[in-house]
Amino acid sequence: MDRKEPESKGPLQECIAYAQEGQYDQSIVFCDRVIVNHPEFAEAYLHRGNAHRNLGRYEKAISDYDTAIALDPDNEEFYNHRAIAYRKLGQADKAIADCNKALELNPRSVEAYINRGNAYIRKRQYDQVISDFNKAIELDPLSADAYFNRGLIFASAKKQYDEAIADISKAIQINPEFARAYYSRGLVYDAKGNYQRAVIDYNRAIEIDPGFAKAYAKRGIFYGRMGQNRRFCADLLKACELGSCKYLEVARNVGACPSIP
Numbered sequence: 001m002d003r004k005e006p007e008s009k010g011p012l013q014e015c016i017a018y019a020q021e022g023q024y025d026q027s028i029v030f031c032d033r034v035i036v037n038h039p040e041f042a043e044a045y046l047h048r049g050n051a052h053r054n055l056g057r058y059e060k061a062i063s064d065y066d067t068a069i070a071l072d073p074d075n076e077e078f079y080n081h082r083a084i085a086y087r088k089l090g091q092a093d094k095a096i097a098d099c100n101k102a103l104e105l106n107p108r109s110v111e112a113y114i115n116r117g118n119a120y121i122r123k124r125q126y127d128q129v130i131s132d133f134n135k136a137i138e139l140d141p142l143s144a145d146a147y148f149n150r151g152l153i154f155a156s157a158k159k160q161y162d163e164a165i166a167d168i169s170k171a172i173q174i175n176p177e178f179a180r181a182y183y184s185r186g187l188v189y190d191a192k193g194n195y196q197r198a199v200i201d202y203n204r205a206i207e208i209d210p211g212f213a214k215a216y217a218k219r220g221i222f223y224g225r226m227g228q229n230r231r232f233c234a235d236l237l238k239a240c241e242l243g244s245c246k247y248l249e250v251a252r253n254v255g256a257c258p259s260i261p
Helices: 012-021 024-037 044-053 058-073 076-088 093-104 108-121 126-139 145-154 161-175 177-189 194-206 212-227 230-240 246-253
Strands: none
Touching: 012 024, 012 108, 024 044, 044 058, 044 076, 058 076, 076 093, 076 108, 076 246, 093 177, 093 194, 108 126, 108 145, 126 212, 145 177, 161 177, 177 194, 177 212, 194 212, 212 246, 230 246
C-alpha cells in the first residue's frame, strides 16, 4: 500500500462530500480525522486547506498547503491551490511563483494559467493576464472559466465590451448553469446602456442561484430606472437579506423605500 493512502477512505470521502455541499466546518471535522490517523496523507491537508480557504481563513489554508507540499512536492495541484490563497491575501508575487512551479511540473496545466492570470490582475499587468487566459483557452477550448475570466478583463480593464460579451457568452454556452457569468454579462450590457438585455441576465442568474444577492441589487436598480418602485424596493430588500445592503442604504438615504426597516 502507498504510504500516502489511508486504509479507509470513509472520513476523506465525507470531508470531500461536505465541502461539495458548502458545509466547510463539517468538512474540516472529517479531514481532521484522516490527518490524526494518517498524518502523512497529503491529500487530506489539501482538502482541509480548501475548506479553510472557502471560509476565508487563508493563513490556515496556506499552512495546510505547505504541509501537503512538504509531503508531496511534485503535485502541481497543491501549488495551484496555495496560489489562490496567496492571491486572496493580496500576495500576488507568491501566487505567481506557485503557478510557475505548477507549470514547471505540468506545462499543460490550464488551472495554473488561469490562476496566474488572476494573480497578474493584482499587479495590473493586463496584457500578461490576457496572454495567460489565451493559453488556457488554447490548451482547453472548453474551459468556461478561462473564457469567463478573459471576458471580465476585456470589460473591466480594456473596456472592450463587445469582446467581453462574446467571451462570457462562450462561457455560458459551455456551462449554461454559470450564474456568475449571466450576472457579469448583465453588468456589461448595463455598461453599454442595454438595460433590458441586462435584466434578462440578472433574472437568469437569480433563477440559477436564488441566493445571488448582487443580482437582486442590480435588478432592483433596473426597476428603479423604470419607475417600478415596488419592485425596486423588494429587490433591494432581498439583496440586503442575503447580505448586500449597500444599495438599500443608499435608497433609504435619499428617501426611497421608507417602509423598509
